[in-house]
Amino acid sequence: MSNLALLFDTPALALQLVVDGVLVGAIFALVAYGMALVWGVTNVINVAQGELVMLGGYVVYYLDRYGVSPVFGLPFAAVALYIVGWILYRLAVFRVVNGDLFTSLLATFGLSILLQQLMNQIFGADIRSVQADLGSFFLAGGLVTVAKVKLLAFAMALAVGAGLVLFLKRSRLGQAIRATSQNARAARILGVDTHRVYAATFALNAAICGAAGGLVAMTWIIHPYLGLTYTVRSFMIIVVAGLGNIGTVLASGCGLGVAENAAGFILGTEYETAFVFALLVAILVGRNLVLARQRRYLK
Amino acid sequence: MNHRSYRQLALAAAALCLATAAPAQTTKTEGGTIVLGAAVSLTGKYSTNGKNTQDGYNLAVERINEMGGVKVEGKTYKLEVKYYDDESTSARGAQLAERLINQDHVQFVLGPYSSGLTKAIAPVTEKYKIPMVEGNGADRGLFKQGDKYLFAVLNTSDYYLRSAIQLAAQEAKKMGKDPKTMKVAIAIENDDFSQDVRDGVEEDAKKLGMHVVIDDKLPPDINDMSATLAKVKALKPDILVVSGHEKGAVLAVRQVAEQRVYVPMLALTHCDSAQIAEKYRDAAEYAVCGSQWDRHLAYKDKWFGTAEQYAERFQKRFNYEPPYQAAESSAAVLTFADAIQRAGSLDPKKVRDALAKTDLTTFYGPIKFDNTGKNIAKSMVLYQVLNGDYKMVAPTQWAEAKIVYPAPTWDKRMASTASASKR
Numbered sequence: 001m002s003n004l005a006l007l008f009d010t011p012a013l014a015l016q017l018v019v020d021g022v023l024v025g026a027i028f029a030l031v032a033y034g035m036a037l038v039w040g041v042t043n044v045i046n047v048a049q050g051e052l053v054m055l056g057g058y059v060v061y062y063l064d065r066y067g068v069s070p071v072f073g074l075p076f077a078a079v080a081l082y083i084v085g086w087i088l089y090r091l092a093v094f095r096v097v098n099g100d101l102f103t104s105l106l107a108t109f110g111l112s113i114l115l116q117q118l119m120n121q122i123f124g125a126d127i128r129s130v131q132a133d134l135g136s137f138f139l140a141g142g143l144v145t146v147a148k149v150k151l152l153a154f155a156m157a158l159a160v161g162a163g164l165v166l167f168l169k170r171s172r173l174g175q176a177i178r179a180t181s182q183n184a185r186a187a188r189i190l191g192v193d194t195h196r197v198y199a200a201t202f203a204l205n206a207a208i209c210g211a212a213g214g215l216v217a218m219t220w221i222i223h224p225y226l227g228l229t230y231t232v233r234s235f236m237i238i239v240v241a242g243l244g245n246i247g248t249v250l251a252s253g254c255g256l257g258v259a260e261n262a263a264g265f266i267l268g269t270e271y272e273t274a275f276v277f278a279l280l281v282a283i284l285v286g287r288n289l290v291l292a293r294q295r296r297y298l299k
Numbered sequence: 300m301n302h303r304s305y306r307q308l309a310l311a312a313a314a315l316c317l318a319t320a321a322p323a324q325t326t327k328t329e330g331g332t333i334v335l336g337a338a339v340s341l342t343g344k345y346s347t348n349g350k351n352t353q354d355g356y357n358l359a360v361e362r363i364n365e366m367g368g369v370k371v372e373g374k375t376y377k378l379e380v381k382y383y384d385d386e387s388t389s390a391r392g393a394q395l396a397e398r399l400i401n402q403d404h405v406q407f408v409l410g411p412y413s414s415g416l417t418k419a420i421a422p423v424t425e426k427y428k429i430p431m432v433e434g435n436g437a438d439r440g441l442f443k444q445g446d447k448y449l450f451a452v453l454n455t456s457d458y459y460l461r462s463a464i465q466l467a468a469q470e471a472k473k474m475g476k477d478p479k480t481m482k483v484a485i486a487i488e489n490d491d492f493s494q495d496v497r498d499g500v501e502e503d504a505k506k507l508g509m510h511v512v513i514d515d516k517l518p519p520d521i522n523d524m525s526a527t528l529a530k531v532k533a534l535k536p537d538i539l540v541v542s543g544h545e546k547g548a549v550l551a552v553r554q555v556a557e558q559r560v561y562v563p564m565l566a567l568t569h570c571d572s573a574q575i576a577e578k579y580r581d582a583a584e585y586a587v588c589g590s591q592w593d594r595h596l597a598y599k600d601k602w603f604g605t606a607e608q609y610a611e612r613f614q615k616r617f618n619y620e621p622p623y624q625a626a627e628s629s630a631a632v633l634t635f636a637d638a639i640q641r642a643g644s645l646d647p648k649k650v651r652d653a654l655a656k657t658d659l660t661t662f663y664g665p666i667k668f669d670n671t672g673k674n675i676a677k678s679m680v681l682y683q684v685l686n687g688d689y690k691m692v693a694p695t696q697w698a699e700a701k702i703v704y705p706a707p708t709w710d711k712r713m714a715s716t717a718s719a720s721k722r
Contacts (some may be wrong), residue, residue: 006530006533006534010533011532013529013532016529017526017529020525020526020529024523080334087321087548104329117342120344124346125343125344125347125547129553129578131579135351136557136558143532145557147557149557165522188670208426216522220522220553221546221553222343222521223546225344226522228520260523261525261526262526263526264515265529265530268514268515268516269486269516269517269518269527270489270515270518271518272518272526273518273520287618
């Protein structure tokens with residue numbers, strides 16, 4: 001536990017872990033919110049979520065190679081992925097909407113493998129990253145560094161999130177999406193073309209992932225096999241935060257980021273993922289206890 | 300036609316196939332060609348290195364054939380490689396090795412890419428007593444199984460960064476610092492190969508009396524090592540060792556620079572294949588990297604000439620600089636050719652015995668196997684990234700540059716690049 005002592009000796013390090021965790025947590029939250037959206041509206045758990053992130057990363061990477069700054073590359077990635085999402089929906093996902101959960105898991109799992117191998121064929125397995133070359137801020141005499149690229153990613157994640165909320169609240173399509181998620185049958189009766197709504201939702205989710213993927217390429221690295229980590233993280237964030245509320249999704253995303261960093265520091269990187277999953281189990285058990293008590297009162 | 304006559308026809312066809320296949324089995328070479336079998340990762344996560352491996356094999360085979368082929372009992376044979384794609388998965392690799400031996404009747408096997416796949420294939424070649432020469436499985440564990448038919452031309456992975464530790468200790472001593480006061484931080488991926496790298500580093504650090512202050516195992520899906528780097532910042536080690544294939548090298552270089560983590564020596568593996576100097580310029584400067592081979596080494600052979608000539612030939616043929624993964628693959632083919640010629644026979648057992656007695660110098664380095672099948676004659680190369688280029692700093696007899704240790708602090712580096720850009 002000498003690492004824990006270290007943390008108490010130099011509190012600045014704890015600040016570093018929290019800052020890093022919160023900044024990257026916003027990116028996780030973005031991906032998770034997209035997943036929650038699709039899950040809530042179409043009842044499909046999209047296992048190919050991480051692969052959409054990866055695709056977005058490649059779009060930004062290639063634009064960057066042709067001289068488009070990654071900051072401007074992000075909207076391109078979003079648009080490109082919107083189209084990809086629409087195509088994927090029309091080709092495969094529409095068959096499993098509102099069907100058995102197992103079928104949709106299987107179908108999107110298949111999509112994820114397909115996309116992985118396809119990208120591996122096209123781009124190769126090399127590790128790539130976009131150099132934004134933005135530098136860092138230094139606090140506490142250099143003990144705490146805040147990479148500007150992470151700050152930018154955080155700001156963009158917030159901006160995309162806010163835009164999304166506005167879109168869902170204000171626009172016609174957004175309202176249709178919400179109506180369909182509340183009661184698809186009633187929405188159909190009232191003249192909402194639910195299949196178009198499903199397609200738009202899936203495409204919208206892909207666009208969100210595309211933007212997030214661009215952020216991933218800027219802050220870390222991308223390669224054809226990075227998808228699963230993001231899918232699993234999104235799933236976890238949603239399990240904790242529930243579907244629907246972007247505020248709680250953001251909070252649990254940032255919480256996950258901080259928890260990962262803290263566990264990596266104190267226990268060592270090898271326990272990072274294990275710790276987070278243990279935390280998930282603890283949260284689920286705790287929740288179940290609370291819910292059980294509530295059920296008792298209801299009787 | 301009814302069902303029964305269909306079945307009879309099928310049986311007849313099968314019998315015909317067997318009849319024609321049988322003689323091929325006994326001659327095992329097709330009209331003056333010796334077929335080497337290889338399952339290589341052409342798709343999947345190792346596809347880049349798998350291609351390097353394949354290109355390395357092909358270049359050596361082409362060169363040997365160009366020079367007349369392999370002479371056995373007065374008859375010359377051309378070499379040919381039968382490839383399969385193992386999709387970067389061990390189970391598939393083992394399956395394909397069975398197929399190469401049982402269906403294609405290959406009598407000699409070239410190794411796949413990576414320690415994991417070599418580990419999957421070695422038991423198969425061992426079972427059928429088919430010699431395998433490999434150049435891409437460096438895990439020490441491979442040579443602890445008592446395999447008699449496995450030969451590796453490369454250094455085992457525990458040697459990748461031993462020389463970095465030794466060099467740092469030497470330089471520290473020169474500056475009047477006792478190596479016993481030095482601290483080492485280790486962040487190495489949790490797979491067999493990388494953990495072997497770690498064991499080598501730890502053994503040498505212990506021998507020199509250094510303290511290992513951080514010993515993190517990076518998960519295979521690592522994409523952020525800032526938690527480890529925060530620890531490095533607090534504990535200020537003299538050496539930070541990071542190994543996790545290309546991913547590890549890229550992440551370390553990127554995040555160390557981004558977080559301005561200062562260490563006198565940053566030691567890595569897989570720098571050249573990750574192209575850190577080319578892609579990350581200033582961030583990669585002064586990083587030290589272990590490598591199996593370098594084109595500036597002074598080794599020579601009758602097939603390719605010098606290492607430099609090999610590199611030129613490779614570049615002309617495939618349009619990229621040969622990474623060491625390609626060089627060691629070529630060396631594996633040369634080793635086979637040499638052994639078959641010395642054995643004077645195509646019998647796998649005799650070739651195996653000839654392989655065990657190999658004493659060969661190639662453009663890749665000297666090759667001589669101990670009784671576990673690993674090459675004990677060659678030493679590792681250590682690079683340092685200097686002015687955006689990989690310069691060999693060890694072994695000292697071929698060094699192109701003197702190692703810069705300790706590396707300048709980030710403030711100094713920033714100041715020098717700022718003044719350089721002003722000029």
